[in-house]
Every structure is written in structure tokens, then in C-alpha cells.
Amino acid sequence: MKTPSSLLLLTEALRHLPGVGPKSAQRMAYHLLQHxxxxxxxxxxxxxxxxxxxxxCSLCNTFTENDLCEVCLDADRDATLLCVVETPTxxxxxxxxxxxxxxxxxxxxxxSPLDGIGPKDLQLEKLIARATDGVVAEVVLATxxxxxxxxxxxxxxxxxxxxxxxxxxxxxxxxxxxxxxYVDAGTIARAMLDRRAT
Amino acid sequence: MKTPSSLLLLTEALRHLPGVGPKSAQRMAYHLLQHxxxxxxxxxxxxxxxxxxxxxCSLCNTFTENDLCEVCLDADRDATLLCVVETPTxxxxxxxxxxxxxxxxxxxxxxSPLDGIGPKDLQLEKLIARATDGVVAEVVLATxxxxxxxxxxxxxxxxxxxxxxxxxxxxxxxxxxxxxxYVDAGTIARAMLDRRAT
Numbered sequence: 484m485k486t487p488s489s490l491l492l493l494t495e496a497l498r499h500l501p502g503v504g505p506k507s508a509q510r511m512a513y514h515l516l517q518h519x520x521x522x523x524x525x526x527x528x529x530x531x532x533x534x535x536x537x538x539x540c541s542l543c544n545t546f547t548e549n550d551l552c553e554v555c556l557d558a559d560r561d562a563t564l565l566c567v568v569e570t571p572t573x574x575x576x577x578x579x580x581x582x583x584x585x586x587x588x589x590x591x592x593x594x595s596p597l598d599g600i601g602p603k604d605l606q607l608e609k610l611i612a613r614a615t616d617g618v619v620a621e622v623v624l625a626t627x628x629x630x631x632x633x634x635x636x637x638x639x640x641x642x643x644x645x646x647x648x649x650x651x652x653x654x655x656x657x658x659x660x661x662x663x664x665y666v667d668a669g670t671i672a673r674a675m676l677d678r679r680a681t
Numbered sequence: 682m683k684t685p686s687s688l689l690l691l692t693e694a695l696r697h698l699p700g701v702g703p704k705s706a707q708r709m710a711y712h713l714l715q716h717x718x719x720x721x722x723x724x725x726x727x728x729x730x731x732x733x734x735x736x737x738c739s740l741c742n743t744f745t746e747n748d749l750c751e752v753c754l755d756a757d758r759d760a761t762l763l764c765v766v767e768t769p770t771x772x773x774x775x776x777x778x779x780x781x782x783x784x785x786x787x788x789x790x791x792x793s794p795l796d797g798i799g800p801k802d803l804q805l806e807k808l809i810a811r812a813t814d815g816v817v818a819e820v821v822l823a824t825x826x827x828x829x830x831x832x833x834x835x836x837x838x839x840x841x842x843x844x845x846x847x848x849x850x851x852x853x854x855x856x857x858x859x860x861x862x863y864v865d866a867g868t869i870a871r872a873m874l875d876r877r878a879t
Contacts, residue, residue, distance in 0.1 A: 487734070487744055487745055488746070489731045490731060493727040496720070497724065499720030500698075500709050501709060501712045502705075507700075511698050513768065513769070514698075516735050517789050522697030523731070524729065524732045526694040527724075529690045529693075529694035529695075530722070530728070531725035533713075537685060537714050546714060548685045548687060591715050
């Protein structure tokens, strides 16, 4: 008994999605063909269109359909500040705070030697070229506060300082609304070391 | 800050996959565009092709690229036996046992009132037409032994008996290699009631 070849191809292709193994891929293929053919056709078109149209902003490296993204084109932004984030989602989170009016650089990842992601995979040359354009005065590191994010921040910090740029990092401390009883000791220790005069 | 429209479309379209919510969809879209554009293009083509080419076998209802599937076209099979299964995977499992040489009907689902799947959604008219072709003499019910599978088997059994067909069900009992100590009481009870003379 042979499975139709286009069904086999679809099941194989679904495994390119992160976190999808052979069983999930088969379940997805059956679901789409049995219950949601319109959704499958839509997804097929959306994939083809996105691969065709989405590229990286030549300044900040985020996803865009043009040469430059909307943020980089915004003349009202403070071009002396460059905030480095891991993903477009992180950038969006910072935008929502309305506290930052500078520009961004989106790494699209983090250093992660265990996953084989080194400085070369992160387009750090592009970041260095961007930060040393003569206009940027301060690099704000806003990578995550995970081990990989911290290592990435440390690496970029050293690289930027060697080029005479001012480098800062988002403050660590007790979250807004946090109760000390429920905050981990590492965070309290950091908040104590970084205490501010009021 | 706006996300590019083809990226938004892709993230929305990925949510048609079963079990994929907004966060997973975004993670999948970023992963494909950042790390696996070839995979994304391949998946796009595979989806379009599968939607275009895969249809249901007009006899047994399984997925096929032609009017009739390979199994239904096989003249060596015993056309008096019709085995009813829930999915093509279940059919494959039975084929691998090499103990059954009859034909199949694939429900592509099971009765599940809680999910709103009733007799009409399961193409049971197609099954009735298939089973009452004058050649089929025995319907072998091989739906799963879950609550929904048992209910589906019961419903089909009543429908088929009303039309004068012989109906059988896969035997329940202790699995091959099973140790009584680790088999649940319901299975042992069933095996005791269905005990066979040796």
C-alpha cells in the first residue's frame, strides 16, 4: 500500500517547521486535507509570498518588504542611540513602552555555542558597520537576560567599547509590582548591588 | 511600528495548522524566514500541490491522487470483506500485519458529538452505499477502542445489521507479550468474558 506522493511530500515538508516531528507532520497533513483545504491553500500562498517578499532591512536587519524598514526611515528618531535586540518581537515590546526614541539593530538570534551559533551567524559585522557610522554615540544592549542573551551582550559590549562607543545595558532589578518574598535571590542580589540614590 | 504585511499574513496562515497558537505561529514564521527559506518555499509548493492533487478515493474514501486508490484497484483482494478504519494510518497498521486481504473503508474521523462530528460529517452514506453493493458480505469494524471509536463502531454496526450484513469487530483482550500484572482491569475483564476454547 503506497501513500500518494504529494501527501508524502507534504508530510516531509511540514517537518521543516520547528518542533514538528513525523507524527505531528502526518496529523497536520491529514487535518489540512480533510478539514481545512482553504487554510492549506492560503498557507501555501502565504509561504510563497513571504519567501518572495520578505528581506532584511539593510540598516537594522529586521524583516521588511523594502530596502529599509519603517523605523529606520523615520526621520524623527534619535540617530545617536542604537538599541540591540534579539528579535522583532523584543523590538515591539520596547516600542510599546514609549520610553525609547532611538534606532534599533535586530540580531535575529543570540550567540549560542551549543546550537552552533557563533558571531559569524549573527551578522555582527553588519552591526559593527552600523554602529560605527559616525552618528551613533551610544549602543543600548537589550538582549534577553538569559545565559545566551547575557553572553551576547557581553560580546557586543567588548566589541563596541574597543571601537570607542558608549555601551549601556537595560537595568536589572526587582520587576515593577514585584514582592520581595516572591522574587528570586539572584534578582534581589543584583538589585542590591545596583541600588540607586533617591 | 508595523510588521510587514506578508509576514503578518504568514503568521495568520500558520494558525490553520492544528495545535498552533499565535506565539508558535510567530516562532515558526521567524524560524522559516531566518533559518530555512528553502524549507518554507518547499512547504509552500507542497501545500499547493497537495491541495490540488489529493482527493478522496470514490470507493474507500482514503486520500488518493486518482479516482480510485491502489488498494481498491487490486483485483487480488477479497471483495466480500470490508474493513472500516478511522484513518489511513490505521489502515497501514492493519496492512502491515499481513492478516487481512479484504478491502477497506476509511472514515477519516470518528463520531465525536463533543467536537460536533455527527454521522453526516463522517460520510456514512458513502459507507452504506459501499457496503450494500451486493458483493460485501462482512463488515469488519476496526475503529479505535477509545470511547469515540467504540461509539462509532456501535453506530455503524447497528446501521449495517439493519441492512442484513454480517458485522464483526477486532477482538479485545490481553496484548501479545502482555503481563497480567501490568494490564488494566477493564482489559482483563474483557479477556475473561471473551475467553476462547483452546
